[in-house]
Amino acid sequence: QVQLVESGGGLVQAGGSLRLSCAASGRTFSSYATGWFRQAPGKEREFVAAGSRGGGRTYYADSVKGRFTISRDNAKNTVYLQMNSLNSEDTAVYYCAAVNAYYGGRHYDEYDIWGQGTQVTVSS
8 A cells, every 4th residue: 555745845935936745655656646735724625736657647727837847756656746936825735645547637536545744835
């Protein structure tokens, strides 16, 4: 069973950048598609980005397109979310998710493995 641990969150000024990492345990991680979701206080969990298990296909929410990039290094069992031009609306807990499939999709119930989340706070 794959387990996920996020890191890299923190406090950043508006306009700044952060890179989140999601480290996976398990030898079969390359078989899993991954996604990033976020949840702000009082709001539902929302889709941010997704990538196919080979990393060749990527999808983004309109709100982050052009600013965020999802990538993965299967040799390191790690998925990344590079976040640039951050603004206050990006403040949320960010979650990494995985599913044993080619591609996981944009909805959270398409994923069955989740990390514990990492807080991202953007100050204006």
